[in-house]
Amino acid sequence: xxxxxxxxxxxxEEEKALQTVKEKxxxxxxxxxxxxxxxxxxxxxxxxxxxxxxxxxxxxxxEEILRRIMEILNPYFSKNxxxxxxxxxxxxxxxxxxxxxxNIIVNLLRSHGFDVYDLGVDVQPEExxxxxxxxxxxxxxxxxxxxxxxxxxxxVIDLLREAGLREKVTVLLGGYPVNERVxxxxxxxxxxTDAIKAIELVKEIALSK
Ligand code: B12
Numbered sequence: 001x002x003x004x005x006x007x008x009x010x011x012x013e014e015e016k017a018l019q020t021v022k023e024k025x026x027x028x029x030x031x032x033x034x035x036x037x038x039x040x041x042x043x044x045x046x047x048x049x050x051x052x053x054x055x056x057x058x059x060x061x062x063e064e065i066l067r068r069i070m071e072i073l074n075p076y077f078s079k080n081x082x083x084x085x086x087x088x089x090x091x092x093x094x095x096x097x098x099x100x101x102x103n104i105i106v107n108l109l110r111s112h113g114f115d116v117y118d119l120g121v122d123v124q125p126e127e128x129x130x131x132x133x134x135x136x137x138x139x140x141x142x143x144x145x146x147x148x149x150x151x152x153x154x155x156v157i158d159l160l161r162e163a164g165l166r167e168k169v170t171v172l173l174g175g176y177p178v179n180e181r182v183x184x185x186x187x188x189x190x191x192x193t194d195a196i197k198a199i200e201l202v203k204e205i206a207l208s209k
Contacts, residue, residue, distance in 0.1 A: 009041025012061050031073040032196050077111050084113035086206040087137035091119035093144045094152040102143035125155040144175040157187040170205050
């Protein structure tokens with residue numbers, strides 16, 4: 001059942017979560033379905049942290065659980081070594097070091113043949129522009145989990161405009177707080193928080209280039 005994994009993660013029951021993941025794989029669930037359940041589980045962790053039921057050590061624990069789940073899932077993601085010619089610059093925005101979601105998307109995009117330049121975490125807006133100039137990529141993917149860092153996302157788009165690159169580069173956002181309001185405020189083109197839909201979206205953008 002979907003709730004088993006969500007609850008095991010929400011309650012920080014590491015061994016139970018890992019066992020449940022292994023059972024789900026055996027039962028034929030896809031790695032992406034499992035990732036989505038993980039995301040829902042840590043969302044509850046985050047909520048409990050906001051409500052002061054959980055503390056920073058619990059956030060760290062949820063990170064540990066997610067990392068171990070990803071170790072189990074990684075071999076099950078399809079491997080496509082054929083490049084499709086589309087270059088993408090990705091990074092977690094300035095001030096923010098959350099990278100679990102970004103890494104999932106980077107791996108998925110690579111496994112779908114995209115050429116991804118991963119700038120890592122805490123990436124300054126200027127670094128995104130530099131990477132676009134150096135690689136000639138036409139898509140920027142920005143991960144943002146801290147509300148505090150949303151202003152820096154806006155700065156990336158402002159800098160693209162100043163550099164005369166705005167029309168050439170499509171910007172998409174992902175991460176816990178992104179929604180239509182954030183997209184409009186920052187001036188980004190798209191946002192997506194579901195991994196499966198995110199890959200479909202990037203494929204569509206690539207086709208339109
Ligand atoms: C794990 C975690 C941590 C870990 C991060 C480990 C790591 N290496 O990433 C640690 C413990 C280090 C951490 C630290 C902090 N955290 Co934290 N953390 C979380 C938690 C519980 C889960 C995040 C996560 O990994 N989710 C799972 C992944 C799979 O989901 P995701 O990132 O959303 O990614 C998915 C999609 O969004 C999408 N996606 C992601 N990126 C992109 C990019 C593109 C282009 C696209 C298309 C899609 C896409 O793909 C993924 C597919 O499933 C969240 C709670 C939450 N609701 O998110 C809080 C949360 C993000 N953290 C929070 C806070 C406050 C902090 C700290 C400030 C705590 C502190 N006092 O120090 C620090 C900040 C450190 C910093 N400077 O960044 C708050 C942020 C609140 C806010 N509104 O700003 C949250 C929301 C918790 C809460 N409710 O209070 N955290």
